[in-house]
Ligand SMILES: NC(=O)C1=CN([C@@H]2O[C@H](COP(=O)(O)OP(=O)(O)OC[C@H]3O[C@@H](n4cnc5c(N)ncnc54)[C@H](O)[C@@H]3O)[C@@H](O)[C@H]2O)C=CC1
């Protein structure tokens with residue numbers, strides 16, 4: 001699939017990173033003299049974030065190709081994402097240039113925060129293929145994208161954006177600023193009043209959000225949260241209790257403070273005091289690490305945006321596990337996250353098992369025990385594990401897992417994982433016995449022929465490999481002489 005990006009600023013850069021990190025080449029046009037540096041810096045932060053976010057092996061990144069004109073960038077493109085500044089006259093000019101050179105079948109997605117598809121389509125040759133595809137910053141991490149405009153183009157855009165890990169929400173009826181920005185504007189306008197009126201500083205307002213309802217919003221929206229706030233009587237009780245307050249002077253919604261020099265300077269000064277000690281790129285990394293922690297927690301609970309991460313990992317496993325040829329198999333890599341390190345300053349115990357467990361998952365997919373196979377009510381359970389911790393590993397280090405199949409019969413198979421640093425030295429080994437189970441009956445059953453054939457093929461490779469001297473050993477007993485010493 002050929003992707004083109006027109007505009008590589010805050011949002012264009014995020015789009016480019018998302019497409020490239022999902023294996024697509026992207027042709028970009030942006031006349032800014034520093035566009036290459038800016039996009040390069042966004043790419044660096046995005047790659048760093050993906051290594052920390054996903055446990056599954058990432059696809060080989062696509063290439064970034066700089067074009068000298070819009071015509072060159074969009075030639076032969078299947079999907080074009082426009083992310084130029086929010087001015088309707090400029091968007092019209094860009095769309096006209098795109099249409100002059102792109103194939104008529106190409107879908108054009110606009111990042112516009114506020115313009116409606118009917119406005120973007122004015123004067124277009126093929127208006128029906130122009131849709132709003134409005135993302136949220138950082139585009140490479142946040143899954144939601146509002147797709148407005150309907151028809152085949154909206155369906156195609158949704159399909160493409162789903163394939164790069166996004167959660168498109170198609171909005172049937174166009175409205176200024178779509179949905180997300182209408183909600184955000186209400187909060188933003190109120191926050192500006194609170195600063196303007198000297199009620200709170202930028203820092204106090206941000207603290208009230210991040211120590212309070214902001215934490216709730218990452219995992220449940222307004223309606224689910226307020227349903228709970230209604231107690232056992234639920235939403236109706238909530239509306240009865242707090243409904244009247246909507247008519248009290250709690251907000252100044254449509255009234256906007258004048259963004260004169262005084263207010264702009266006041267906000268900018270307070271913001272400098274609050275966050276000026278960090279560069280924007282540092283702030284992006286802090287933000288990304290926090291988001292990744294939230295994604296991981298939500299993934300562990302199989303909830304909300306964590307499900308998007310899990311779905312992407314399944315896709316990455318499905319297409320990535322056979323990527324590296326040779327034996328032992330190299331199916332899984334991990335980067336030691338900051339939160340993986342304990343009070344001793346290196347990777348804590350249970351994370352070794354996590355890396356081995358993820359490598360086992362990659363092996364299961366490699367041998368054919370994938371989502372479709374599991375859909376038949378069949379799976380594999382680990383029944384015994386022996387880990388040898390051989391050396392410490394620090395935050396930020398990359399671990400590659402080499403996996404061997406030490407043996408199998410109709411119902412069981414024995415795996416060996418070796419965790420290696422980038423210099424090839426061994427960090428730990430794990431030996432694991434797995435059984436094949438009927439998950440509904442809760443009992444061990446023989447594997448289907450397709451799995452047995454694949455295991456036989458892998459075991460033949462193992463038989464041609466030097467045996468491991470530590471395989472099959474448990475923890476040895478303490479000798480009396482050693483215990484006395
Ligand atoms: N910044 C944000 O938080 C969000 C912005 N958006 C939308 O994304 C779009 C872009 O916004 P940002 O990335 O924030 O702006 P930006 O100012 O960071 O980037 C705009 C980029 O477009 C480039 N550009 C200007 N004229 C061009 C042309 N003729 N051809 C190609 N590139 C050109 C500029 O050089 C710049 O790199 C806007 O429509 C905005 O509403 C959407 C979601 C969030």
Ligand SMILES: C[N+](C)(C)CC(=O)CC(=O)[O-]
Nearest residue numbers: 112113135136137181184
């Ligand atoms: C400020 N903004 C209107 C450009 C914001 C957005 O469009 C979405 C976001 O990322 O908050």
